[in-house]
Amino acid sequence: MTTGPGPAGPGANRVAALVETLAEQGFAVAPDFLDADLVSALAREALERDRARQTDTGGVGRKRDYAVDRTVRRARICWFDGSSPAQGQFLEEAERLRQEINRRLFLGVFEFEAQFAVYDAGGFYARHLDSFRGRRNRVVSLVAYLNADWQAGDGGTLAIWPAGTGGDAAAAPVAEVLPRAGTVVAMLSEEIPHEVRPAGRQRLSVAGWWRVNQMQGGRIDPPRISLC
Numbered sequence: 001m002t003t004g005p006g007p008a009g010p011g012a013n014r015v016a017a018l019v020e021t022l023a024e025q026g027f028a029v030a031p032d033f034l035d036a037d038l039v040s041a042l043a044r045e046a047l048e049r050d051r052a053r054q055t056d057t058g059g060v061g062r063k064r065d066y067a068v069d070r071t072v073r074r075a076r077i078c079w080f081d082g083s084s085p086a087q088g089q090f091l092e093e094a095e096r097l098r099q100e101i102n103r104r105l106f107l108g109v110f111e112f113e114a115q116f117a118v119y120d121a122g123g124f125y126a127r128h129l130d131s132f133r134g135r136r137n138r139v140v141s142l143v144a145y146l147n148a149d150w151q152a153g154d155g156g157t158l159a160i161w162p163a164g165t166g167g168d169a170a171a172a173p174v175a176e177v178l179p180r181a182g183t184v185v186a187m188l189s190e191e192i193p194h195e196v197r198p199a200g201r202q203r204l205s206v207a208g209w210w211r212v213n214q215m216q217g218g219r220i221d222p223p224r225i226s227l228c
């Protein structure tokens, strides 16, 4: 039986289910989470920005930590600037998730930053955690895939390892996620090691992170400045 939208509005069950799974296992994979029209618009924008050379070569980390290391990551990125309706709609989805994350997980996450990512054939991102040493910087990670007709043979899966296996190179992944249009993945940034396997064809995504408020040298951690 299907149920209509509850009092919290359309999609509330979908958001609650994702966050519940995130709370239970440290990550959640939700196929068909995003509306198909939104996914198409985001894919178009990612390609337009890439063509206009507004994507950077995917250095690892926030701007001030920038280090381009093509042995770790081969992709181009472009930070959201909130300037398009598609970005706005995606950020509204992120806000719904943020509220549920704070309600269910008590994480106090407040700020969201997002980027388009373009991995050409051969692109990858070696196994990593999304948060940085010693800083409660990124707390929850969100990835949304924009690729129509992605097949298992196209590679580019997101491999996910269980929490706490960061230093264990021999541990087996618990999930391999195909980057199919509409699929969304959420992960606890400090705990879940993950890797983008080499893509067999161009692979488009949006990656985002929620952060907690941080005092640094008596100042609130400043918002990241856009690169494009």
Ligand SMILES: O=C(O)CCC(=O)C(=O)O
Residues within 6 Å of the ligand: 117, 125, 130, 143, 157, 158, 194, 195, 196, 205, 207
């Ligand atoms: O695109 C993905 O599947 C994950 C990307 C990622 O791990 C990152 O940008 O930190």
Ligand SMILES: [Fe+2]
Residues within 6 Å of the ligand: 128, 129, 130, 141, 194
């Ligand atoms: Fe990551």
